[in-house]
Amino acid sequence: MxxxxxxxxxxxxxxxxxxxxxxxxxxxxxxxxxxxxxxxxxxxxxxxxxxxxxxxxxxxxxxxxxxxxxxxxxxxxxxxxxxxxxxxxxxxxxxxxxxxxxxxxxxxxxxxxxxxxxxxxxxxxxxxxxxxxxxxxxxxxxxxxxxxxxxxxxxxxxxxxxxxxxxxxxxxxxxxxxxxxxxxxxxxxxxxxxxxxxxxxxxxxxxxxxxxxxxxxxxxxxxxxxxxxxxxxxxxxxxxxxxxxxxxxxxxxxxxCEEGARAPLLEGDEADYAACVLGLRDYVEKNRFPGVVLGLSGGIDSALAATMAVDALGKDRVHCVMLPYRFTSNESLSDAAGVAEALGCRYDIVPIVDAVEGLEQVMAPLFAGRARDVTEENLQSRARGTILMSISNKFGAMVVTTGNKSEMSTGYATLYGDMNGGYNPLKDLYKTEVFRLCTLRNGWKPANALGPDGVVIPENIITKPPTAELRENQKDQDSLPPYEVLDAILERLVEQELPVSAIVSEGFDAALVARVERMLNLAEYKRRQAAPGVKVTTRNFGRDRRYPITNRFRESV
CATH class of the missing domain: 3.60.110.10 (Carbon-nitrogen hydrolase)
Known part of the structure; x- marks a missing residue:
């Protein structure tokens, strides 16, 4: 030179x-x-x-x-x-x-x-x-x-x-x-x-x-x-x-170019979290919603979604609603209240017993002689979805839906129930990643986040077994494999598009891989009706992965 x-x-x-x-x-x-x-x-x-x-x-x-x-x-x-x-x-x-x-x-x-x-x-x-x-x-x-x-x-x-x-x-x-x-x-x-x-x-x-x-x-x-x-x-x-x-x-x-400022970049989980906050903020702001409303169940997904919403919009534009039924535990009531208190946002309790039992009465003549099953469980979810959408209609706030990628992959979600909403900041995060981001946020937040510093998600929410609380003593693991195993299989099926045989060759149980692959395929019709949400992975549902709903192809193990 x-x-x-x-x-x-x-x-x-x-x-x-x-x-x-x-x-x-x-x-x-x-x-x-x-x-x-x-x-x-x-x-x-x-x-x-x-x-x-x-x-x-x-x-x-x-x-x-x-x-x-x-x-x-x-x-x-x-x-x-x-x-x-x-x-x-x-x-x-x-x-x-x-x-x-x-x-x-x-x-x-x-x-x-x-x-x-x-x-x-x-x-x-x-x-x-x-x-x-x-x-x-x-x-x-x-x-x-x-x-x-x-x-x-x-x-x-x-x-x-x-x-x-x-x-x-x-x-x-x-x-x-x-x-x-x-x-x-x-x-x-x-x-x-x-x-x-x-x-x-x-x-x-x-x-x-x-x-x-x-x-x-x-x-x-x-x-x-x-x-x-x-x-x-x-x-x-x-x-x-x-x-x-x-x-x-x-x-x-x-x-x-003369050397100038070299800002450190957020990477890994920090970048994922910041992306989810920015995606939610801009969706709400650019579509001119006054704020958001979401169901706060006491579980980890809604806790993270509420925290992201406050970080994106500020506490005064976030409305959290607990919608308890007779299967809702005191622990969940306490945890939900703890999140809302830590975030400083509005928090209301709207019991759904009258709505659910009213729907069951309406359906009783048609369901006579049939045992209770997932249908009645879904009535609870749909009653919650209807109430949240009614709050949205009345006050103008957009409903934030809170399902994660593990649930969207396997169909562990209720159409016109917990899937109701305008936008989902967690849509491309697997359940294990939701846990990680909760732990992360309790000790860190993005520089431009509007939420409070410090612990905002009670430790009990992070450590307790996940449950939809739609029946007595229900746990997610009653219907799904452990999330560490499920998410590892899903990442190979969705992001890597690996054949079932290749996943089995890595040491995963053949029957389990086949079951997960079947759930993934059957849930396509639900995903087509899901709210949009932030893309953070290399292959999200929607823009990146567009499978036919009517599809009889199945891999042999």
Whole structure:
């Protein structure tokens, strides 16, 4: 490296939270960020993938009226840049030659100065961009103040071709707008891909990701800059918005980003918890619910859901309701009250005996001569679901449902009962993970959480055997294998898609694996009717795993 820089460039990166469809709101947020960047001395501010539309827009982006609104917003923003302030690099849907593209647009000197289109359209897991966008041609770099900037869009860096083209056509740095959703393995995957592109191209790379919840997806931010020698120059925090100025210097051997703040990233269980909180918060806020209501049973799932709700929204926007029946123990009553007291949220007790027995009376003529069974148990759950939905209708709060992934996998849940609700922050967490996150939260909380510090989930809830309390002395393990075993089998069936024979070869009981696989298949019709919930694993129910409901295929052991 030579002894002095030849040139310099100040670039601000906007790691922000757009709202899908809120074109005017996203434009206002972008203008505020540009003003912030200008005050810091930026010459260019960069936003994330499809920022003006919100990401992912799904089929909304096919509406001509929406396309026009996005184009008009970009043109209005372009006009702003005539003021001599920072130029803008922003993501937007763009119609050109009768085709719709996922574009990165440079706005400079009061005009749209350059447009580049996403080449590699992802079509796996939660993505299906090929059904809405046309693939762009291989891009060349964008000239800006004498610098040739390569702008591959998100998926374009996950293979070498686009970066190779940019490098061969003279790009001097890579600025990458992203809409990359959170999953547990994402940080290692992103880092490996980014390092590979830096090594292949010899170019510094800035990876800028949005931070938001959008239906089932959570975007974690975590934007970063790698220099050409693969050193980490800048690291933005995950799960938090930021507008961060970076200083770049051109040396004889190329551009280099000056080292700046490198925020520590939440990882593992901490990142899972933060993702669930952000997903719930944004779902409630962006859909304009005044708050949430949930059934607080005294069990571990509802305790964790209530804690996440308070962390997301604050205690004054969370309403917990205990709905006891004659099988509800005093222990459960005490534990539920303990959670509500620790969280400081509203807590009401609404006994369901009259509702359940009224329903049983109504059904008595039809059920005459038949023994009591799971039907009567489900009446309890459905009475609770109806009461919670009635509270929601009357006061406007959204019902949070609290089933975990173990239950959703095996069908250990009641349609139109405990599955009632608008959103489920636990949907992609196995039961064993629910236990871990409860223990975690009692000793830690995310930096932007609104709930109290310290122990919020009584230890007894974490240590007592789980039970639905729909009959006398009921325990989950009466119907399900121990959760440690069940979850291990489910993870292999769902996330890894292993054959039954391969799971058995690992030492699991053959009859048990076959039973779990059968429960998983039979419960598909329930999962199709379940509330959306946060995705944290590599394969969630909904966007990632879409099996047919009518399906007779069964594996032999």
């Amino acid at each position: 030579s002894s002095a820089p030849v040139d310099q460039l100040f670039i601000a990166f906007a790691q922000l939270n757009p709202v899908v469809g809120d074109v005017a709101g996203n434009l206002a947020k972008a203008r505020d960020a540009r003003a912030d960047a200008a005050s810091q001395g930026a010459e260019l501010i960069m936003f994330t993938e499809l920022f003006i539309a919100g990401y992912p827009p799904e089929d909304l982006v096919l509406k001509p009226a929406f396309q026009r609104a996005c184009r008009e917003a970009i043109e209005a923003f372009a006009a702003d840049t005539a003021d001599g302030g920072p130029a803008v690099l922003i993501g937007a849907p763009w119609v050109d030659g009768g085709k719709l593209y996922n574009a990165a647009v440079l706005l400079e000197d009061g005009r749209v100065a350059a447009v580049r289109f996403k080449v590699d359209l992802p079509n796996y897991g939660p993505f299906d961009e090929k059904r809405v966008f046309a693939a762009g041609p291989m891009p060349g770099p964008i000239p800006f103040k004498g610098v040739r900037i390569g702008v591959p869009v998100c998926e374009d860096i996950w293979s070498a071709d686009v970066i190779e083209c940019l490098s061969e056509t003279g790009a001097e740095m890579l600025l990458i707008p992203n809409g990359s959703p959170y999953r547990r393995t994402v940080y290692e995957e992103r880092t490996n891909v980014a390092v590979a592109r830096v090594v292949e191209s010899g170019l510094p790379l800035a990876y800028i990701n949005q931070v938001s919840g959008q239906d089932e997806l959570v975007f974690d931010g975590g934007s970063f800059v790698l220099n050409a020698d693969r050193t980490l120059a800048v690291q933005l925090p995950n799960f938090q918005e930021r507008v961060r100025l970076t200083r770049w210097e051109r040396w004889a051997d190329g551009w280099r």
